[in-house]
Amino acid sequence: MGTVLDSVQKRLSEQFRKEIEIQSDSPLGGGCINHASRLETSAGTFFLKWNSQCAPDVFIREAESLRELAKEDNPYLKIPEVILVNEPDDHPAFILLEYLEPASAGMDGNRNLGRGLAILHTIKAEKFGFYHDTYCGDTIQDNRWNSRWSDFFGRQRLWHMVTLIRQKRGMDPGALKAYEKLVEKLPDLIPPESRPALIHGDLWSGNYLFTQKGPALIDPASYYADREMEMGIMMMFGGFSQPFWEGYNEMNPLLPDWRERNLLYQIYHMLNHAFIFGGGYSAQALSAARRYL
Numbered sequence: 001m002g003t004v005l006d007s008v009q010k011r012l013s014e015q016f017r018k019e020i021e022i023q024s025d026s027p028l029g030g031g032c033i034n035h036a037s038r039l040e041t042s043a044g045t046f047f048l049k050w051n052s053q054c055a056p057d058v059f060i061r062e063a064e065s066l067r068e069l070a071k072e073d074n075p076y077l078k079i080p081e082v083i084l085v086n087e088p089d090d091h092p093a094f095i096l097l098e099y100l101e102p103a104s105a106g107m108d109g110n111r112n113l114g115r116g117l118a119i120l121h122t123i124k125a126e127k128f129g130f131y132h133d134t135y136c137g138d139t140i141q142d143n144r145w146n147s148r149w150s151d152f153f154g155r156q157r158l159w160h161m162v163t164l165i166r167q168k169r170g171m172d173p174g175a176l177k178a179y180e181k182l183v184e185k186l187p188d189l190i191p192p193e194s195r196p197a198l199i200h201g202d203l204w205s206g207n208y209l210f211t212q213k214g215p216a217l218i219d220p221a222s223y224y225a226d227r228e229m230e231m232g233i234m235m236m237f238g239g240f241s242q243p244f245w246e247g248y249n250e251m252n253p254l255l256p257d258w259r260e261r262n263l264l265y266q267i268y269h270m271l272n273h274a275f276i277f278g279g280g281y282s283a284q285a286l287s288a289a290r291r292y293l
Helices: 002-016 058-069 106-120 149-168 173-189 227-237 242-251 259-277 281-290
Strands: 022-028 035-041 044-051 082-086 093-098 134-136 139-141 197-199 208-211 214-217 223-225
Touching: 002 022, 002 035, 002 044, 002 082, 002 093, 044 058, 058 082, 058 093, 058 134, 106 208, 106 214, 106 242, 139 149, 139 259, 149 173, 149 223, 149 259, 173 259, 173 281, 197 227, 223 227, 227 259, 259 281
Parallel strands: none
Antiparallel strands: 022 035, 035 044, 044 093, 082 093, 134 139, 197 223, 208 214
């Protein structure tokens, strides 16, 4: 860890154009991939995340997502400011962010989280995708721009994951055929009026927090998608209250039948978890896929 702190201190001193001293380093829990710490420095308090074995650009891509999420004013939602981001050289890769002091949620916090996400989903693009590939966990996402959501979701999300799993873990012919059929059927399952909206991309309960500056989003894997894609992992793991959904629909109501497609969008995250962790996620994903065939 010392080499990371040396690098952070050097970069902070360069950025502030004076000698910055790291006064304390307090490890933080909650992540399963990266290391995290709260840093007290002579320039203020920061959040540090680092990894010595990640893809070289993983934090560069995270920084781009955070900046995209923050590009338009959102009165209900806080996105932490990116202070520094570093590719691995002779030190591990890291990202240094504004530190957000935790606070209790309450009903208003949950409702404002919903309102903030609803406003975030009003940020539009001409096509589905993103300026660069991003990472969901440590899995690369194919974000090439695409004008059709059914094609983007089918080829660049579902089939992309099928390909990765086949290469790493193998896949039996019956499962492969089921996913082929599902991808072919997607134009009949997804409303043709899908429009690109900016999403967090990996929004489970561990990737939002309540702070003294309001509800905040962290660890994004952003791109422009049908906004219902966001609800896939949200519903897969839960952690979103009734006041949250009331706040969301107050600002940007979902289609009445959105829940009919929610399991469809969960399949991507089931496949990603199968790729990363193995276990029962493969069977779970295949069962979900066959419900739409």
